[in-house]
Amino acid sequence: EAQVTQNPRYLITVTGKKLTVTCSQNMNHEYMSWYRQDPGLGLRQIYYSMNVEVTDKGDVPEGYKVSRKEKRNFPLILESPSPNQTSLYFCASRRSTGTGHGEQFFGPGTRLTVL
Amino acid sequence: SQQGEEDPQALSIQEGENATMNCSYKTSINNLQWYRQNSGRGLVHLILIRSNEREKHSGRLRVTLDTSKKSSSLLITASRAADTASYFCATKTGGSYIPTFGRGTSLIVHP
Numbered sequence: 001e002a003q004v005t006q007n008p009r010y011l012i013t014v015t016g017k018k019l020t021v022t023c024s025q026n027m028n029h030e031y032m033s034w035y036r037q038d039p040g041l042g043l044r045q046i047y048y049s050m051n052v053e054v055t056d057k058g059d060v061p062e063g064y065k066v067s068r069k070e071k072r073n074f075p076l077i078l079e080s081p082s083p084n085q086t087s088l089y090f091c092a093s094r095r096s097t098g099t100g101h102g103e104q105f106f107g108p109g110t111r112l113t114v115l
Numbered sequence: 116s117q118q119g120e121e122d123p124q125a126l127s128i129q130e131g132e133n134a135t136m137n138c139s140y141k142t143s144i145n146n147l148q149w150y151r152q153n154s155g156r157g158l159v160h161l162i163l164i165r166s167n168e169r170e171k172h173s174g175r176l177r178v179t180l181d182t183s184k185k186s187s188s189l190l191i192t193a194s195r196a197a198d199t200a201s202y203f204c205a206t207k208t209g210g211s212y213i214p215t216f217g218r219g220t221s222l223i224v225h226p
Contacts, residue, residue, distance in 0.1 A: 004157075033213045042203065042218035043158075050212055059215075090157060094213065103148060104205075104214065106157035 002027045004107035006091050012113045013081060021076045021110050023091030029105070030096035032074040033058070034066065036087040037109075043090065049074055050096075081114040088112075119147070119204040119217035127223045134191040136220040138204030139184075147180060148205045148214060149189050158203065161189075196226040 004025045013019055025032065033048035035058075045058025049068040063085055065077040074093075078085060091107040119140045128134055138147065146165045150158040164171045164180045164187065171178050177190040191198055201221050205214035 031212055035216070040218065043216040045213065045215065048213050056212075088155070092158075092213075103160035103163060104150075104158075106150075106159070108157045109155065111155070 002105070004091055004093055004105050006089075006107035006110050008110060009108060010111050012115065014115050015082055016080050019078050019081060019112075021078075021089060021091075021112070023074045023076065023107060024072050025074075025091075025093040025105070026072065027093060027095070027105065028071065029093035030071070031094040032068065033092050033094075033104075034064070034074070034076050035090045035092065036060065036085075037090060038087050046076070046089075081112075083114050086112060086114050119206045119215065121202065121204055121217045121220040123220060124218070125221045125223075127225065128194060130194060130196055130224055130226050132194055132224075134194050134198070134222055134224070136189050136202055136222070138187045138189070138206075138217060140187075140204075140206045141185065142208060143182075144206045145209045146207050146214075147178075147187050148207070149176075149178060149187075150203045150205060150216075152201045152203065152219070154200075161202075191222075194222075194224045196224050198222060199224045 034046040035043040047066040049055045089110045092104040094104045119138045122137045148163045149161040152158045175192045180187045201219040203219045205216045207214040
Protein backbone atom coordinates (compact mmCIF):
# COMPACT_ATOMS: atom_id res chain seq x y z
CA GLU A 1 0.00 0.00 0.00
CA ALA A 2 1.33 3.42 -1.00
CA GLN A 3 1.78 5.48 2.11
CA VAL A 4 3.71 8.00 4.15
CA THR A 5 4.49 6.88 7.69
CA GLN A 6 5.56 8.97 10.65
CA ASN A 7 6.89 7.95 14.03
CA PRO A 8 6.14 8.54 16.77
CA ARG A 9 2.48 9.49 16.44
CA TYR A 10 2.43 11.11 19.87
CA LEU A 11 5.30 12.48 21.90
CA ILE A 12 5.51 14.38 25.15
CA THR A 13 8.95 15.66 26.01
CA VAL A 14 10.72 18.33 28.01
CA THR A 15 12.46 21.51 26.95
CA GLY A 16 15.95 20.95 25.58
CA LYS A 17 15.82 17.20 25.06
CA LYS A 18 16.78 16.43 21.47
CA LEU A 19 14.25 14.46 19.47
CA THR A 20 13.77 13.11 15.97
CA VAL A 21 10.49 12.49 14.16
CA THR A 22 10.92 10.01 11.36
CA CYS A 23 9.14 10.10 8.02
CA SER A 24 9.24 7.43 5.35
CA GLN A 25 7.47 7.01 2.01
CA ASN A 26 7.30 3.95 -0.20
CA MET A 27 6.27 5.65 -3.46
CA ASN A 28 9.76 6.61 -4.68
CA HIS A 29 8.77 10.28 -4.55
CA GLU A 30 11.41 12.91 -5.14
CA TYR A 31 9.84 15.70 -3.11
CA MET A 32 9.28 15.50 0.63
CA SER A 33 8.28 18.19 3.07
CA TRP A 34 7.44 18.92 6.67
CA TYR A 35 4.59 21.09 7.90
CA ARG A 36 3.37 22.13 11.30
CA GLN A 37 -0.27 22.81 12.00
CA ASP A 38 -1.41 25.17 14.71
CA PRO A 39 -4.94 26.40 15.51
CA GLY A 40 -5.85 29.45 13.45
CA LEU A 41 -2.62 29.31 11.46
CA GLY A 42 -3.25 26.40 9.13
CA LEU A 43 -0.32 24.42 7.76
CA ARG A 44 3.04 26.11 7.56
CA GLN A 45 6.05 24.73 5.74
CA ILE A 46 9.09 23.96 7.85
CA TYR A 47 11.54 22.37 5.40
CA TYR A 48 11.34 20.59 2.09
CA SER A 49 13.57 18.39 -0.01
CA MET A 50 13.71 18.07 -3.77
CA ASN A 51 15.80 14.90 -3.73
CA VAL A 52 18.57 13.11 -1.85
CA GLU A 53 20.95 15.59 -0.21
CA VAL A 54 18.92 18.56 -1.49
CA THR A 55 16.93 20.45 1.15
CA ASP A 56 15.68 23.99 1.61
CA LYS A 57 13.97 26.08 4.24
CA GLY A 58 10.25 26.67 4.25
CA ASP A 59 8.44 29.47 6.02
CA VAL A 60 9.18 28.51 9.65
CA PRO A 61 12.52 26.64 9.78
CA GLU A 62 13.88 28.10 13.04
CA GLY A 63 14.59 25.45 15.63
CA TYR A 64 14.41 22.55 13.16
CA LYS A 65 16.86 20.52 11.12
CA VAL A 66 16.30 17.93 8.42
CA SER A 67 18.37 15.49 6.42
CA ARG A 68 17.74 13.49 3.25
CA LYS A 69 20.36 10.77 3.03
CA GLU A 70 18.00 8.28 1.42
CA LYS A 71 15.17 8.94 -1.00
CA ARG A 72 12.52 7.31 1.16
CA ASN A 73 13.37 8.98 4.49
CA PHE A 74 13.15 12.58 5.62
CA PRO A 75 13.57 12.92 9.39
CA LEU A 76 12.76 16.11 11.29
CA ILE A 77 15.20 16.92 14.08
CA LEU A 78 14.58 19.24 17.01
CA GLU A 79 17.99 19.78 18.61
CA SER A 80 16.66 21.69 21.62
CA PRO A 81 12.86 21.66 21.67
CA SER A 82 10.98 24.53 23.24
CA PRO A 83 7.31 24.86 24.28
CA ASN A 84 6.51 26.98 21.21
CA GLN A 85 7.26 23.90 19.10
CA THR A 86 4.27 22.13 20.59
CA SER A 87 2.24 21.39 17.50
CA LEU A 88 0.86 18.80 15.10
CA TYR A 89 3.48 17.87 12.51
CA PHE A 90 2.86 16.42 9.07
CA CYS A 91 5.25 14.90 6.59
CA ALA A 92 4.25 14.83 2.93
CA SER A 93 5.71 13.56 -0.32
CA ARG A 94 5.11 14.24 -3.98
CA ARG A 95 6.31 12.82 -7.26
CA SER A 96 8.36 15.04 -9.55
CA THR A 97 6.08 15.42 -12.55
CA GLY A 98 8.08 17.86 -14.63
CA THR A 99 4.97 20.01 -15.06
CA GLY A 100 4.62 20.71 -11.35
CA HIS A 101 1.15 19.20 -11.23
CA GLY A 102 1.08 16.53 -8.61
CA GLU A 103 -0.82 15.81 -5.45
CA GLN A 104 0.88 15.53 -2.10
CA PHE A 105 0.49 12.46 0.05
CA PHE A 106 0.41 13.14 3.76
CA GLY A 107 1.44 11.09 6.75
CA PRO A 108 -0.94 10.61 9.69
CA GLY A 109 0.67 13.32 11.80
CA THR A 110 2.79 13.51 14.94
CA ARG A 111 1.37 15.35 17.91
CA LEU A 112 4.27 16.83 19.87
CA THR A 113 4.01 18.43 23.29
CA VAL A 114 7.06 20.15 24.76
CA LEU A 115 6.79 20.87 28.48
CA SER B 116 3.92 32.94 3.57
CA GLN B 117 0.35 31.76 3.20
CA GLN B 118 -0.76 32.20 -0.35
CA GLY B 119 -4.33 30.92 -0.20
CA GLU B 120 -7.00 32.06 2.25
CA GLU B 121 -10.22 30.12 2.62
CA ASP B 122 -13.58 31.66 3.32
CA PRO B 123 -15.65 31.15 5.39
CA GLN B 124 -13.57 29.98 8.35
CA ALA B 125 -16.45 27.81 9.49
CA LEU B 126 -19.61 26.52 7.84
CA SER B 127 -22.47 24.60 9.41
CA ILE B 128 -25.19 23.03 7.24
CA GLN B 129 -27.79 20.28 7.25
CA GLU B 130 -27.31 16.99 5.49
CA GLY B 131 -28.48 17.20 1.88
CA GLU B 132 -27.62 20.87 1.47
CA ASN B 133 -24.79 22.11 -0.72
CA ALA B 134 -21.61 23.49 0.82
CA THR B 135 -19.54 26.15 -0.89
CA MET B 136 -16.17 27.36 0.27
CA ASN B 137 -13.87 29.82 -1.38
CA CYS B 138 -10.15 30.35 -1.68
CA SER B 139 -8.43 33.58 -2.63
CA TYR B 140 -4.76 33.91 -3.40
CA LYS B 141 -2.33 36.71 -4.12
CA THR B 142 0.10 35.77 -6.90
CA SER B 143 -0.13 33.86 -10.15
CA ILE B 144 -0.33 30.14 -9.70
CA ASN B 145 0.61 27.00 -11.57
CA ASN B 146 -2.17 24.97 -10.03
CA LEU B 147 -4.56 24.97 -7.09
CA GLN B 148 -5.46 21.92 -5.05
CA TRP B 149 -8.13 21.16 -2.48
CA TYR B 150 -7.51 18.84 0.45
CA ARG B 151 -9.71 17.46 3.20
CA GLN B 152 -8.63 16.81 6.78
CA ASN B 153 -10.66 14.83 9.26
CA SER B 154 -10.07 15.93 12.83
CA GLY B 155 -6.41 15.49 13.78
CA ARG B 156 -5.67 13.25 10.81
CA GLY B 157 -3.51 13.68 7.73
CA LEU B 158 -4.70 15.63 4.72
CA VAL B 159 -6.22 13.83 1.78
CA HIS B 160 -6.02 15.21 -1.74
CA LEU B 161 -9.40 15.89 -3.34
CA ILE B 162 -8.85 17.61 -6.64
CA LEU B 163 -6.26 19.60 -8.60
CA ILE B 164 -7.11 22.31 -11.08
CA ARG B 165 -4.48 23.78 -13.37
CA SER B 166 -4.19 27.47 -14.11
CA ASN B 167 -5.50 26.97 -17.66
CA GLU B 168 -8.63 25.14 -16.46
CA ARG B 169 -11.83 26.81 -15.31
CA GLU B 170 -13.85 23.97 -13.82
CA LYS B 171 -13.35 20.37 -12.72
CA HIS B 172 -15.66 17.75 -11.29
CA SER B 173 -15.05 14.71 -9.18
CA GLY B 174 -18.10 12.88 -7.89
CA ARG B 175 -20.03 15.35 -5.71
CA LEU B 176 -17.21 17.88 -5.86
CA ARG B 177 -17.08 20.79 -8.26
CA VAL B 178 -14.12 23.16 -8.32
CA THR B 179 -13.94 26.40 -10.25
CA LEU B 180 -10.97 28.65 -10.83
CA ASP B 181 -11.05 32.30 -11.83
CA THR B 182 -7.50 33.44 -12.41
CA SER B 183 -8.58 37.01 -13.16
CA LYS B 184 -10.02 37.26 -9.66
CA LYS B 185 -7.37 35.00 -8.15
CA SER B 186 -10.01 32.86 -6.55
CA SER B 187 -11.34 29.32 -6.50
CA SER B 188 -14.43 27.70 -5.06
CA LEU B 189 -15.17 24.18 -3.90
CA LEU B 190 -18.77 23.04 -4.04
CA ILE B 191 -19.87 19.86 -2.30
CA THR B 192 -23.33 18.87 -3.46
CA ALA B 193 -25.87 16.89 -1.42
CA SER B 194 -23.62 16.94 1.64
CA ARG B 195 -23.43 14.05 4.08
CA ALA B 196 -22.48 13.89 7.73
CA ALA B 197 -19.28 12.11 6.62
CA ASP B 198 -18.24 15.29 4.78
CA THR B 199 -17.66 16.94 8.16
CA ALA B 200 -14.00 17.94 8.03
CA SER B 201 -11.67 20.87 7.42
CA TYR B 202 -11.01 21.80 3.82
CA PHE B 203 -7.82 23.46 2.65
CA CYS B 204 -6.79 25.01 -0.60
CA ALA B 205 -3.15 24.79 -1.59
CA THR B 206 -1.58 26.91 -4.27
CA LYS B 207 1.53 26.18 -6.24
CA THR B 208 3.41 28.88 -8.09
CA GLY B 209 5.75 28.20 -10.98
CA GLY B 210 8.83 28.89 -8.90
CA SER B 211 7.97 26.69 -5.94
CA TYR B 212 8.48 22.99 -5.41
CA ILE B 213 5.66 22.36 -2.97
CA PRO B 214 2.28 24.04 -2.49
CA THR B 215 1.39 26.56 0.18
CA PHE B 216 -1.71 25.97 2.28
CA GLY B 217 -4.35 28.31 3.63
CA ARG B 218 -5.88 28.22 7.11
CA GLY B 219 -8.82 26.07 6.06
CA THR B 220 -12.60 26.03 6.27
CA SER B 221 -14.17 23.92 8.98
CA LEU B 222 -17.33 22.26 7.65
CA ILE B 223 -19.91 20.64 9.93
CA VAL B 224 -22.74 18.71 8.33
CA HIS B 225 -25.56 17.94 10.73
CA PRO B 226 -27.45 14.67 10.17
